[in-house]
Amino acid sequence: MRIDDPEVMAEVRAVFDRYEAALMANRTAELDAIxxxxxxxxxxxxxxILYGHDAIRAFRASVTAYAQRTQRQVRITAFGADVxxxxxxxxxxxxxxxxxxTKIMARIPGQGWRVVSAHVSLLAGGDPGRVMGEAR
Incomplete structure (x- = not known):
């Protein structure tokens, strides 16, 4: 398995960026398609807590606008050609x-890259007091 193949990384980053743009503009059909x-x-x-695409789609339909945000750090890891x-x-x-x-994406045959699992959270106190690993 090849980790972080540049071509795969570019494909995933394109979907990531497309998702962010759709989220900030509340383009629900595009979010659902991803x-x-x-x-x-x-x-x-x-x-x-949403299980299944139908529940996710129903949630998206209920949202009138998403809180605007700026990206502080993005990390992507590709595991082979399809995850x-x-x-x-x-x-x-x-x-x-x-x-x-965090989003887990998989290349679905005949569909391309799709988010198969996502988890979003907010820190209760705002900025993290300590960041482990590489400096920002």
Whole structure:
């Protein structure tokens, strides 16, 4: 298995960027299309637990706007040609709240890259007191 193949990384980054743009503009049809249309898809959000694409789609339909955010750090790791994990540390504009978002993406035959699992959370106290690993 090749880790972080540059071509795969570029493909995943393109989907990541497309998702971010759609989220900030609340383009629900595009957000829905990026998620795997399957009952096994999971999304754990700030205040919701969603099992299955239908539940995710229903949640998206109920949202009128998403809190705007700036990206603080993005990490992507590709595992072979068909699986990747994306990690985003972000800050909600005007609030100082720091959030984290992890997406597991898989290349689905005949569909391309899709999010199969996502987890979003906010730090209760805002900025993390300590960041382990490489300096930002």
């Amino acid at each position: 998620f795997w249309a399957d009952p096994r898809t999971v999304r754990f959000g700030i205040a919701e 990747a994990a994306t990690h985003l540390e972000y800050e909600r504009i005007g609030t100082g709240l720091v959030g984290r978002e």
